[in-house]
Amino acid sequence: MKRIKIFDTTLRDGEQAPGCSMDFAEKMELALALERLGVDVIEAGFAISSPGDFESVEAIAKAVTNCTVASLARCTRKDIDVAYDAVKEAAHPRIHVFLATSPTHMEYKLRMTEQQVLDTISTMVAYAKTKLDDVEFSAEDATRSDREFLAKALTAAVKAGATTINIPDTVGYAVPHEMGDLIRYLMENVEGLKDVDVSVHCHNDLGLAVANSLEALRAGATQVETSVCGLGERAGNAALEEVVMALSTRKDAMPYYCQVDTTRIFPTSRLVYSILGVQAPLNKPIVGANAFAHEAGIHQHGVLANRQTYEIMTPESVGVNTSKMVLGKHSGxxxxxxxxxxxxxxxxxxxxxxxxxxxxxxxxxxxxxxxxxxxxxxxHRGMDTGAPYTLDRFTANAGNYVSCSAVVRLKHNGEQLEAVALGDGPIDAAFNAVDIIVKAPEHRLEDYSIQTISEGKDAQGEAMVKLRAGDRTVTGRGLSTDVLEASLIAYINGMNKLL
Ligand SMILES: [Zn+2]
Structure with a gap:
């Protein structure tokens, strides 16, 4: 069995996808969850892209000790300096530099000749290497690059000291056998490639990201770049949970293993969806609500007789909670x-x-x-720590023949502020009362949902709201056994971010 590294880019490629932005606290929470999940590398962000990105990469680098923490950088001194500053205090820091090698990218985006690209790779990888020993180089748009030129570019990167060479299918264009052929060709034609980690970063535009990644492993790759729930640019990246469970379920067909704790997969995906304020698609492999549901009578009958009739993996193996009672009122x-x-x-x-x-x-x-x-x-811990407004108390009056009203009292700098408002239903009325208290800016409630955490009438509900003001979108989350209270907390949480 060969050990495979999982490089997770949820915080970089995932976070830069539309509608997927995360605030500082959310990025920290996710980074710690990824560490518990057991990935090898966390790509924490693109440090030079904004002061906020720098700050979160730096904080994650300091907080995470069990995995490598990487920052992305273009092939410039400035980018590399900033990436280094952000990750330098990590237990295992990495700089990840990239430059495009395809004709289209070189001509239209970089406006560089082949020779200039080769020289830049040599100089900048060597420069990154003066800062850190762990340097990854990515040939952006590798799968649409000329093979011979790509081999030259990667040879330059290996010679300059890159310890990981990444071959991205940036636009999700490759098909599996082609990806395998490309890796095999590079293994033969790039001097020293067998002595470094070979990585792939596949996008899912044709739904082939996981298949392409697995085929690359078969051809000799040793690292796969993934994201939780497959988040990433456009159709996203290879989904971590799918790659990991394919390897774990089909050990017989693929003799590779990684150190991800599969029972952490479901909780981590829940965290990601809850940060984004959306729910997993019903049929999402591994983590969707239907992934382990058996509805058809003939299937149910089979599963009851022997789970293996229709189940290739167990819900427990990915950490789907089978909700046994664990603790109660008298637990210490x-x-x-x-x-x-x-x-x-x-x-x-x-x-x-x-x-x-x-x-x-x-x-x-x-x-x-x-x-x-x-x-x-x-x-949900610490969600209101330091927040300007927190919920003190509320009452709501609702019915199908009265107009609904709510009285909400918030705490703000030791003061209590109260307002009463009408609305279409108690939740709308309560949200309106919050708007009055916080003097809410012009905004729209783009999305609102509530889901139960566990079973039963006394289950906790987790509410999520998505608020938009101008071109900014924020999400707020709230947790309570009372759906109205959960909704209010989520709304106040979102409003705090908007303000
Ligand atoms: Zn990407």
């Missing part, structure tokens, strides 16, 4: 902390105090507290 702090550790979370004493208080409050409202409930509490 120690039991809660133990369970959290089992789930992969380590909280410091202060965070644990706050979390335990929220656990107690929840156990007053809900009898059985499942892993999913506990996980939701952790993921």
């Amino acid at each position: 702090r120690h039991a809660v902390e133990d369970r959290l550790n089992d789930l992969g979370y380590t909280l410091d004493a202060e965070e644990m105090d706050k979390l335990f208080a929220r656990f107690k409050a929840l156990s007053d409202r809900k009898k059985a507290i499942t892993d999913a409930d506990l996980e939701a509490l952790v993921l």
Whole structure:
């Protein structure tokens, strides 16, 4: 069995996709979740692209200790300097430089000749190498490049000291056998390629990103670039969960393994979808609601007799919660902390105090507290820390023959601010009351959804709102056993970001 590295780019390629932007706290939360998931490399961002990106790459580099943290950089000194500054304090820092090698990109985007491209690669990879030992080079649009020229470009990068060579299918154009052929050709024709990591970064425009990545492994690649739920430019990247579960389920056909903890896949995907304020498509492989659902009678019958009749992997293997009762009103702090550790979370004493208080409050409202409930509490921790407005109390009056009204009281700098408003339903009325208190800027509620965390009438609901003001979109999340309260918290959370 050959060890394969998983390079995750959810925070870079994923985050730059339309509608997928994340704020600082969300990026930190996700980086720590990726570390727990067990990826080898986290591409934390593109440090030079904005001060916000720099700040989050730097913070992630300092916080993450078990995986390599990379920043993307174009082939310029300035980009490389900034990338280095952002990752230099990481336990395992990496600079990831890229330059396009396809005729179209060289002529129209870079306006460079082949020779200029080769020289730039040699100089800039060598420059990055003066900063760090771990340097990855990507030949952007590799799959539409001239093979012989691509081999020359990669030879230059290897000679200059690149320790990982990435071959991206930037526009999602390759088909599997072609991707395999290309990797084999490069293995033969790039001097020293067998001594460094060979990586692929496949886009999913034709739905072939995972297939192309697996074919590249067969041809000798040792690293796959993925993103959680396949987020990324346009149709996205190879989905981490699909690549990892294909390898884990079909060990017989593909003798490779990686160190990802598959039971962390489902919680991590939930975190990503909840940050984005959307739900997984029903039929999304591995993490969609239907991925393990058996509806047809003949299938159900088969699965009841023997799960293997229609199930090639178990829900448990990817961490889908089978919601056994774990904790309740009488569980002590120690039991809660133990369970959290089992789930992969380590909280410091202060965070644990706050979390335990929220656990107690929840156990007053809900009898059985499942892993999913506990996980939701952790993921929602600290959401209002330092927020300008927090929910104090509310009442709502609703009915189908009265106009709905809500009274909302918020806390703001030690003050209590209250407003009353009417609306189409109690949620609309409560949101209107918040608008009055915070003197909300012109905005639109683009999306609103609520989903339950676990089963039963006393289940916690997680509400998500998406607000748009001008060209800015923010999402807010809220958690409560009361759907109106969850919605209000989500709205206030979103409003805090908008303000
Ligand atoms: Zn990409």
